[in-house]
Amino acid sequence: MKKVFKVLPLALLISGAVHAATDNPWYVGARVGGTTYDSLDGVIKGQDADKDDWGGGVFLGYNFNSWFALEGGYTYLGQADIGSDGFEVQGIDLLGKFTYEVSDSFDIYGKLGGFVFDADNSVINDDKSGLAGTAGVGLEYFFNDALSARAEYQYYNQVGDTQTPGESDIHFYGLSLVYHWGAPAPVPVVEPEPEPMPEPVAPEIVKVEAVGAVLPFAFDSDKLTQRDIELLQPVAQQLVAYPDTQLYVVGHTDSRGSIEYNQKLSEDRAAVVAGYVGNHFGIDESRIVAQGRGELEPVATNDTEEGRAQNRRVEVFVPGFEMEK
Numbered sequence: 417m418k419k420v421f422k423v424l425p426l427a428l429l430i431s432g433a434v435h436a437a438t439d440n441p442w443y444v445g446a447r448v449g450g451t452t453y454d455s456l457d458g459v460i461k462g463q464d465a466d467k468d469d470w471g472g473g474v475f476l477g478y479n480f481n482s483w484f485a486l487e488g489g490y491t492y493l494g495q496a497d498i499g500s501d502g503f504e505v506q507g508i509d510l511l512g513k514f515t516y517e518v519s520d521s522f523d524i525y526g527k528l529g530g531f532v533f534d535a536d537n538s539v540i541n542d543d544k545s546g547l548a549g550t551a552g553v554g555l556e557y558f559f560n561d562a563l564s565a566r567a568e569y570q571y572y573n574q575v576g577d578t579q580t581p582g583e584s585d586i587h588f589y590g591l592s593l594v595y596h597w598g599a600p601a602p603v604p605v606v607e608p609e610p611e612p613m614p615e616p617v618a619p620e621i622v623k624v625e626a627v628g629a630v631l632p633f634a635f636d637s638d639k640l641t642q643r644d645i646e647l648l649q650p651v652a653q654q655l656v657a658y659p660d661t662q663l664y665v666v667g668h669t670d671s672r673g674s675i676e677y678n679q680k681l682s683e684d685r686a687a688v689v690a691g692y693v694g695n696h697f698g699i700d701e702s703r704i705v706a707q708g709r710g711e712l713e714p715v716a717t718n719d720t721e722e723g724r725a726q727n728r729r730v731e732v733f734v735p736g737f738e739m740e741k
Contacts, residue, residue, distance in 0.1 A: 449590015
């Protein structure tokens with residue numbers, strides 16, 4: 417039976433190394449390292465013992481949150497050789513693990529709990545089981561979310577019995593490989609179906625008609641009459657309503673008088689109309705184009721009084737245009 421217990425730790429250690437695993441919230445791991453027996457007491461006190469050996473084990477743990485886990489497992493602590501035999505210890509760890517996260521991939525931790533031991537003194541062929549206290553500290557590095565490695569030290573206090581089979585403090589220091597699993601699968605984010613883009617609406621084109629008027633003038637006169645002012649109202653309103661429009665003012669005369677005189681008179685008539693519209697309706701002069709054509713563009717014969725009256729005129733107009741509504 418003793419041989420079975422001696423072979424079992426190695427088999428479990430190899431199996432644990434092959435299947436080493438850990439992840440939130442569950443983890444499993446294997447550890448291996450050195451052991452040192454210290455403060456020998458009882459029947460092994462004063463013995464000429466080789467106090468250094470190897471040890472290892474496997475463990476299983478569960479993280480309740482980011483800083484606390486419950487961990488348990490099998491640990492083989494080797495033996496203190498006394499002659500051809502020795503004082504050998506193995507058992508079950510059950511302890512709490514307290515973690516401080518230094519960075520996303522590096523933790524430090526402490527462990528505290530109990531060790532259910534089996535201490536076997538093969539020199540006197542006696543063994544004993546019991547409970548000892550244990551504590552440890554370590555560093556843990558995460559290669560990724562599923563795999564990490566530890567470097568740790570663990571102290572086992574007064575394992576055995578002071579009378580028989582003996583008693584010793586035991587120090588374990590080693591490396592562990594840990595595999596983590598059990599995190600819930602991430603919930604897939606379902607992107608909402610994009611709402612169809614509204615069909616582009618073609619802008620409505622509005623056609624604004626041209627507005628104009630013909631203002632008659634008396635012979636040799638450049639004075640506006642009340643009738644002229646009334647005729648100018650629709651033209652002025654168009655200019656006010658659409659600030660981008662322009663007003664064109666063209667003065668004319670009949671054929672009586674010299675060409676030079678009539679040219680000057682037609683320009684004066686255009687200037688009077690342009691000045692009135694600009695002053696009374698607040699139209700900037702940059703929006704008004706005024707010119708005189710003299711007697712060069714008659715609309716009727718100059719041989720009759722009626723025809724000459726039609727030729728004495730000022731034409732005003734605002735061109736039509738199209739705009740988006």
